[in-house]
Amino acid sequence: MKCQLCGLEFREEEGQAACMGCPVSRSCSLIKCPNCGYEVPKEPGLIKKLKRWKERRNETQR
Numbered sequence: 053m054k055c056q057l058c059g060l061e062f063r064e065e066e067g068q069a070a071c072m073g074c075p076v077s078r079s080c081s082l083i084k085c086p087n088c089g090y091e092v093p094k095e096p097g098l099i100k101k102l103k104r105w106k107e108r109r110n111e112t113q114r
């Protein structure tokens with residue numbers, strides 16, 4: 053995944069490791085950029101699918 057702030061590309065595991073100091077790290081749904089510390093919300097596969105489905109739906113409605 054890519055950091056929206058500094059543009060660094062990193063793995064989800066790396067972001068989770070950067071979030072280790074967080075007391076709610078287990079239930080934390082954010083991924084922290086190892087470079088600048090910007091927290092990016094995780095995007096589960098289901099949401100990605102939903103987004104695509106919505107896009108397609110909008111296309112057919114036209």
Ligand SMILES: [Zn+2]
Pocket residue numbers: 055056057058059060085086087088089090
């Ligand atoms: Zn960053």
